[in-house]
Amino acid sequence: MSSKTPSSLKWLAGKRSRLAGKLTAYQHELVEVEERQLWLRNEIEKTAGLIAAVDSTIGLHEIQIEPSDIRPTRPRRKALFAHGMVSRSVLSFLHAHPEHWFSTSELMDVLCGAAKIFRTDYDPDFLRRLLRRRLRAMAARKILERHGERISNTEQRWRLSRQHTGRSVQRAADASSRCIT
Incomplete structure (x- = not known):
């Protein structure tokens, strides 16, 4: 018992x-x-x-x-990410794992790793907003799929859309066939 x-x-x-x-x-x-x-x-x-x-x-x-007597000037801040780096980093990671769902935090770790920055160097809310804005834009263009249910207010799951995965596979096949002939 x-x-x-x-x-x-x-x-x-x-x-x-x-x-x-x-x-x-x-x-x-x-x-x-x-x-x-x-x-x-x-x-x-x-x-x-x-x-x-x-x-x-x-x-x-x-x-x-x-x-x-010489006053210090504020150094100019360069952009945190180069133009297109957020999309490129996320898409290259998702292309490597096309069938898996990833949370916003996991994609944030990927982005910070690609940019070689510490998450603690910058306002985490700023980084999260920046990434979420980009993810939503890519979802609106049907490049990414958003999982139906939210994990929390700031967490959601994302993956490469099936349409986009198919197109990238087709492009790769076309490119390899051009190289062979």
């Missing part, structure tokens, strides 16, 4: 499981942040050394000015 596990114990086990998963995710993110901090500290030291070199060069000029 087996005894039934009480619902309160099941709830506690589930709660502990979710919390343990959160803890693991935070620990991984902490390692990424510490690596980023180390890189930033090195960049700060290099830049401070370059400023000191420029300041000493300014002191050699015949017209004397105080280097600290």
